[in-house]
Amino acid sequence: MILSLNKDTIHVLKEQDVVFLKNRVKETAVKIKMGLVNQTRLLTACSELVRNMMRYADGGVCIVEVVSSGRNNGVRLTFSDRGPGIPDIAAAMRDGFSTGKSLGLGLPGTKRLVNEFDIKSKVGEGTVVTILKWANG
C-alpha cells in the first residue's frame, strides 16, 4: 500500500515556474534522503515531462508528493495538462518517435529513469503523467 504523506501543487505556466518546480522536487528528494544518482534521475525525468507540458500544452499543474510504502519512501510527481492529448500513446512511448522536432526520447527515456510510470491521455482533453521514484531503488 502506498501512502501519501505530503502534497504540494505547483502551477507551471512560465519558464520561471519550471525552475521553481525543479527546486521544489530537489528539496523534496533531499528531505527523504534520496541518493544523488536517484535524485538526478528524478530531476531529469521531471525536466523531460515539464518540457513536454510547456511545449505541447502551454503549461499545466504538477503535484509533488512524498509517498511511503512500508519502510520505503519516495517522491511521486503528477503532471496534468489540458493540452491536445496524445492520439497514439504506444507510438509516443517508442524511442525516436516525436511529433515535435525533438529526439523522441522524452517519454520512453523518462520511463527508464523512474520506478513507476503511468500515462493517461484523451485527445482534446489533456494528458496526465504520473511518475514515482523510490529513495532506494
Place this chain on the structure above:
Amino acid sequence: MDKIPILRMGAFLLVTIQVDLYDRLALNLEADLVQMVNKTNAKGVLIDISAVSIVDSFMGRIIGNIASMSKILDAETVVVGMQPAVAITLIELGLPLKGVHTSLDMEKGMNLLKSMIDETEEDADEDQTADDFIAE
C-alpha cells in the same frame, strides 16, 4: 537576460557553465558559440559542465548540435567534467552523445584538443609534401 560567457584562449574557446541550464539559455549559448567560432577562427571548443547537475534530452541535443556545428566550421569540441550521475542518467535516457569528445577534467580536455589539432595539421603538412613531390 542571463548569458554564459565564452572566453578565448589562443586557438580555443572556453565555456564554463556555472548555472543549471534552462532551454532558452542553452539555445542562446549554441548560437553565440557558433558565431564565436566563426568570428575568432577557433580550432577548438572546450565546454566545462562540472557544475551542471542535470542534462536532459534537450540539453544533450544542444551539446551534440554544438559539436556537429563546430565540426563543420573546422573546430573540435570537447566536453569536460561531467558528473558521474549525469553520465548514468544520459545513458539510461538513451542519449550516448555520439560524436562528442569528452575528458574528465579541463587539463586532459586541453591536451586532447591540442593533440587533435596537431594531428589535423600534420595531415595537412603531409598532403602538402605529397603535392610538392608530384609537382617536382
